[in-house]
Amino acid sequence: MTDKAAPIGVFDSGYGGLTVFSEIRKKLPQYDYIYLGDNARVPYGTRAFETVYRYTLECVEQLFGMGCRLVILACNTASAKALRSIQQRDLPKLKELRRVLGVIRPTAEVIGVYTVTGKVGIMGTQGTVTSNSYKLEIAKFFPGVEVFQEACPMWVPLVENNEFAGPGADYFIKKNIDHLMAQCSEIDTIALACTHYPLLIDKIRDCLPGGVRVVSQGPLVAESLQDYLNRHPEIEALCSKGGESRFFTTESTDSFNEKAGIFLHDTVFSEQIEI
Structure with missing residues (x-):
């Protein structure tokens, strides 16, 4: 098990999770973050439970592969249809400490x-x-x-x-x-x-x-995350603190950058990733 600190992962099926991410970053600016939007497969809201679970797990595993120890599902559909299964079915199989939290x-x-x-x-x-x-x-x-x-x-x-x-x-x-x-x-x-x-x-x-x-x-999730990190110092110690944010999308970076800018009121430069 490696003790190297890594960014906090924030996942959404599209762009809405940026409203949660914005509040988290405002509340906890000292941490590093990786935001992943599965924009190529949006929307999740009309898909079957098993499909949402599979898509969400793939994105969570992607963030784990990028080093994240803690991932926030900044998506209500993923939180409703996939979070419990991931927590109960998939996390116990891992050798290293990983945690996934939702917004509900x-x-x-x-x-x-x-x-x-x-x-x-x-x-x-x-x-x-x-x-x-x-x-x-x-x-x-x-x-x-x-x-x-x-x-x-x-x-x-x-x-x-x-x-x-x-x-x-x-x-x-x-x-x-x-x-x-x-x-x-x-x-x-x-x-x-x-x-x-x-x-x-x-x-x-x-x-x-x-x-x-x-x-x-957004503010409720940010407050809850701060409380969670205070109560779980073993997780908090694994979150890197450089105040940096990186953005990844499964779709066009030009489209993501434009729309993300609407949510964050800031210029965004994303990287494309295949899942």
């Missing part, structure tokens, strides 16, 4: 604190909603909280085609918000269970009744 648990652990009515809304991809992962996880921490879900299949394409700020997005956002609120008018807290959705947050808030809180995952 950090949200589920705190969402009940935000609600007064005990009615929480979840907005995500079809895959995340169908998995019922949020309902199951929230019930573990807040059994008295009632969870209502709404799949928003058009929201990711709107973001990835840079249409999220235009009037065309208004119709779909209002439609899904209205569907969710029709399930229960007492919903007072909504979790954005897709890492693309923070780019739509202003329009989402405009469509909601007054007093409804909207919770984005």
Whole structure:
């Protein structure tokens, strides 16, 4: 077993995970990071569980091969459909210490604190909603909280085609918000269970009744990661600290650089990788 420190890996099927990565890097700027986007096989949200598991495992193994000891699945679909299998089925087979964390648990652990009515809304991809992962996880921490879900299949394409700020997005956002609120008018807290959705947050808030809180995952995941590293010094010691970030994509680097710049509000230079 080697004790050489290495970057923290951050994986997403596309670009949305950059909203989580941005918050992690802001909270923990001292660490090195490798971001991997499996953009050639996006979207994951409509794929079968076994397919998502296989794709996610391949990307996690790629990051392990690049030296990462800790990998964050900055993707709700991968967290819902693949994380548990990887943790229980694949990590125990490895001789070296490796850990994989997701984005659902950090949200589920705190969402009940935000609600007064005990009615929480979840907005995500079809895959995340169908998995019922949020309902199951929230019930573990807040059994008295009632969870209502709404799949928003058009929201990711709107973001990835840079249409999220235009009037065309208004119709779909209002439609899904209205569907969710029709399930229960007492919903007072909504979790954005897709890492693309923070780019739509202003329009989402405009469509909601007054007093409804909207919770984005990025800050919650960053806070949870900091806590995890504090509680697991054996993992923290294996994370290199140079403040550097590298970006990899399974698709065109030109396309990735352009779209990643929208999410990070910064110039991005990526490298293409085959998986």
